Amino acid sequence: MNQEIFKINNLKKSFGTHQVLKDISFKVEKEEIISIIGSSGSGKSTLLRCLNLLETPTSGQITYLGQDILKPKFDINHYRAKVGMVFQSFNLFNNLSVLNNCIIPQETVLKRDHETAKNNAIQNLQSIGMSQFLEAKPSQLSGGQKQRVAIARAVSMNPDVLLFDEPTSALDPEMVDEVLNAMKKLAEIGLTMIIVSHEMQFVKDISHEILFMDNGIILEHGSPYQIFEHPKEKRTKDFLKRFLKNV
Amino acid sequence: MKNVKRTKLILSLIPLLFTLFFLSRPVYAETKEFKVGMEAGYPPFNWTQVDNSNGAVKIEGSKQYANGYDVQIAKIIAKKLNRKIVVVKTVWDGLSPALTSGKIDAIIAGMSPTPERKKTVDFSKPYLVSKAVMIVRRDSRYAKAQSIQDFKGAKITSQLSTFLYDLIPQINGVKQETAMNDFNAMRSALQSGVIDGYVAQEPEGISVQNAINSLKMVKFAPGKGFKTDSSDDASAVGLKKNSPDLEKINQILAEISPKQREKLMKWAVTHQPQSHEKKTNWFINIFQKYGSLLWQGTLTTLWISLFSTIVGFFIGLVIGIIRTVPLSKSPAKRLGQKIINGFFWIYIEIFRGTPMMVQAAIFYYGLAQAFKISVNKMAAALLIVSINTGAYMAEILRGGIESVDPGQREGAMALGMSHFQLMRKVILPQAIKNSLPAVGNEFVINIKDTSVLSIISVTELFFNGQTIAGQTYQFFQSFFVISIIYLFLTFTITRILKFIERKMAGPKNYNLMANQIQV
Numbered sequence: 001m002n003q004e005i006f007k008i009n010n011l012k013k014s015f016g017t018h019q020v021l022k023d024i025s026f027k028v029e030k031e032e033i034i035s036i037i038g039s040s041g042s043g044k045s046t047l048l049r050c051l052n053l054l055e056t057p058t059s060g061q062i063t064y065l066g067q068d069i070l071k072p073k074f075d076i077n078h079y080r081a082k083v084g085m086v087f088q089s090f091n092l093f094n095n096l097s098v099l100n101n102c103i104i105p106q107e108t109v110l111k112r113d114h115e116t117a118k119n120n121a122i123q124n125l126q127s128i129g130m131s132q133f134l135e136a137k138p139s140q141l142s143g144g145q146k147q148r149v150a151i152a153r154a155v156s157m158n159p160d161v162l163l164f165d166e167p168t169s170a171l172d173p174e175m176v177d178e179v180l181n182a183m184k185k186l187a188e189i190g191l192t193m194i195i196v197s198h199e200m201q202f203v204k205d206i207s208h209e210i211l212f213m214d215n216g217i218i219l220e221h222g223s224p225y226q227i228f229e230h231p232k233e234k235r236t237k238d239f240l241k242r243f244l245k246n247v
Numbered sequence: 248m249k250n251v252k253r254t255k256l257i258l259s260l261i262p263l264l265f266t267l268f269f270l271s272r273p274v275y276a277e278t279k280e281f282k283v284g285m286e287a288g289y290p291p292f293n294w295t296q297v298d299n300s301n302g303a304v305k306i307e308g309s310k311q312y313a314n315g316y317d318v319q320i321a322k323i324i325a326k327k328l329n330r331k332i333v334v335v336k337t338v339w340d341g342l343s344p345a346l347t348s349g350k351i352d353a354i355i356a357g358m359s360p361t362p363e364r365k366k367t368v369d370f371s372k373p374y375l376v377s378k379a380v381m382i383v384r385r386d387s388r389y390a391k392a393q394s395i396q397d398f399k400g401a402k403i404t405s406q407l408s409t410f411l412y413d414l415i416p417q418i419n420g421v422k423q424e425t426a427m428n429d430f431n432a433m434r435s436a437l438q439s440g441v442i443d444g445y446v447a448q449e450p451e452g453i454s455v456q457n458a459i460n461s462l463k464m465v466k467f468a469p470g471k472g473f474k475t476d477s478s479d480d481a482s483a484v485g486l487k488k489n490s491p492d493l494e495k496i497n498q499i500l501a502e503i504s505p506k507q508r509e510k511l512m513k514w515a516v517t518h519q520p521q522s523h524e525k526k527t528n529w530f531i532n533i534f535q536k537y538g539s540l541l542w543q544g545t546l547t548t549l550w551i552s553l554f555s556t557i558v559g560f561f562i563g564l565v566i567g568i569i570r571t572v573p574l575s576k577s578p579a580k581r582l583g584q585k586i587i588n589g590f591f592w593i594y595i596e597i598f599r600g601t602p603m604m605v606q607a608a609i610f611y612y613g614l615a616q617a618f619k620i621s622v623n624k625m626a627a628a629l630l631i632v633s634i635n636t637g638a639y640m641a642e643i644l645r646g647g648i649e650s651v652d653p654g655q656r657e658g659a660m661a662l663g664m665s666h667f668q669l670m671r672k673v674i675l676p677q678a679i680k681n682s683l684p685a686v687g688n689e690f691v692i693n694i695k696d697t698s699v700l701s702i703i704s705v706t707e708l709f710f711n712g713q714t715i716a717g718q719t720y721q722f723f724q725s726f727f728v729i730s731i732i733y734l735f736l737t738f739t740i741t742r743i744l745k746f747i748e749r750k751m752a753g754p755k756n757y758n759l760m761a762n763q764i765q766v
Contacts (some may be wrong), residue, residue: 077664087658088658095680
């Protein structure tokens with residue numbers, strides 16, 4: 001068995017009286033790629049944001065490499081440097097060039113010296129085909145280019161895990177593939193990834209395990225083959241039918 | 248990386264600026280000097296001139312000189328006291344506060360020892376006695392008046408905070424107008440027909456007749472004039488309560504004979520600045536004669552507004568950063584945060600909710616009077632405008648910070664940046680850029696608003712404009728020139744700011760060829 005990265009137990013999250021996550025439990029192992037699917041409002045993004053502590057869970061446990069990340073004195077910033085996140089809306093720093101977007105976080109958070117950070121950034125931008133745009137500002141890039149830079153920025157921190165929150169949902173259809181290809185490359189080098197996505201074919205091809213979320217719980221989980229070819233639950237079948245027809 | 252260095256530079260400037268601030272601290276009068284307060288704008292008692300001719304005395308903190316009856320009396324007193332005379336130009340209403348707060352040693356400004364004033368100021372024996380008269384237009388029906396009762400139905404005023412104004416109700420059926428700030432204003436109001444006459448003392452009457460042909464002094468025979476206390480008609484030296492100088496000054500004044508006083512007053516009336524000296528173009532004339540005054544006023548205005556905008560910007564920045572720190576989870580820290588934010592809120596509300604003119608008056612005169620804290624005029628001006636600007640900047644920058652897309656903060660947090668790191672590297676550069684138009688606007692507003700500092704006699708552009716108007720009697724012309732200078736300053740600065748904004752916006756498209764880096 002591989003090393004255990006995440007262990008989530010009885011995780012709950014409410015916004016006011018609205019319970020978004022109702023008792024979530026699962027594990028993530030090293031080099032594993034887990035995809036979370038489900039309709040809008042099922043709690044996928046909230047779950048991902050809880051893992052990164054952008055949202056504070058109402059109750060339950062999350063351990064990362066055996067450490068309780070919800071304990072009061074936990075070093076959140078150090079942890080976040082190890083667990084990268086790629087957002088639907090890119091969130092590139094608008095005031096910084098492509099290159100500096102990838103350099104500054106390494107310098108400020110990881111205290112890397114400028115040369116090391118720069119070389120690392122250039123290497124990562126090169127591998128996703130953005131080396132021509134080092135001095136460009138985010139406002140000068142297309143959506144697909146922005147998302148590739150966001151991925152290079154996250155990878156430049158040399159994280160243990162990368163979280164993807166609907167990375168292609170805000171993109172024009174012709175730009176989706178360039179981002180998915182970049183993610184496939186990361187999968188090939190064995191990075192642990194947790195992906196929330198509506199790209200069913202991609203999810204099916206890349207994942208080791210798929211979680212189907214419905215109304216705040218994990219209704220069904222299993223290998224891509226199990227979920228896509230032999231779903232047990234009726235709601236999973238309905239979801240897939242609806243989604244595959246729309247694609 | 249340029250951006251990073253710039254931010255570092257700016258941050259390192261903050262302590263420097265604050266040090267500068269507190270270096271300009273209270274300045275106390277030296278004992279060897281005899282500081283005399285006067286308006287230097289009330290001929291023939293006292294006036295301002297640009298050179299030291301006819302035994303004029305330099306005005307403290309400026310390149311101008313004061314002269315007149317009061318100045319000559321003050322010189323005699325200072326000489327016999329064996330002290331060095333210093334003239335402090337102060338607005339009329341600022342004289343008593345300046346004296347009680349120790350900014351000046353004596354008021355010699357044609358001031359009458361009224362019972363009201365005696366409550367706060369000790370007066371010497373009079374150094375001049377003069378009757379109350381009425382100034383009217385030569386062509387008006389009041390020009391031939393014999394008694395004060397002939398002014399029934401006339402619109403009459405006088406100077407604010409003088410006993411002269413309180414005499415007006417003695418005229419039956421008079422229309423008492425709002426009191427005015429100085430004689431210059433009353434002269435032009437009278438000329439333009441806004442009022443029918445104003446109450447003044449004889450020396451002013453002689454002066455105005457000499458200066459302006461269309462105006463005339465009406466004197467009243469005994470029993471037909473205003474009934475006054477003997478103290479009202481007199482001018483005396485005002486001193487701080489229980490001043491040790493009083494005895495000596497009374498002695499010195501007693502040694503000046505009535506004949507000598509009369510001679511001095513005649514001299515003053517003939518030597519006071521005249522209105523129509525040259526018949527050249529008034530525009531060129533003002534620039535030729537008062538160029539240095541205008542230039543110095545412009546520089547002072549620019550310096551105060553620039554300094555205050557920069558310091559106010561940093562005050563606003565610090566407050567903006569602190570106010571946008573997310574509330575802590577620990578209850579004790581959260582309470583602390585709330586107290587600090589409440590304090591900032593009060594500061595912003597007070598300074599945005601009261602006029603800067605009032606703030607300046609409270610800070611300069613009020614503090615001195617109530618707590619004996621004496622502050623140098625310029626330091627007071629810089630401090631007040633800075634703090635006032637800071638209150639506006641705090642709101643501008645808070646808005647700037649909040650206008651940055653929340654995704655920027657989340658993106659930075661997800662990478663592990665602390666609040667301070669993400670503020671410095673990501674949020675503030677964008678917030679400041681967004682706020683730049685409003686910040687520039689504050690600078691332009693400050694250029695105009697520094698004119699209210701004339702209340703504490705700071706020699707900025709408007710104050711110098713008043714001085715020029717007071718000497719030339721050309722109100723329209725003087726203030727027209729002043730407004731052109733203001734317009735030139737604000738227009739030029741607005742253009743410069745627009746240019747900077749455009750530069751900062753940068754190109755929309757990325758030029759692949761020009762920006763390619765070989766790797």
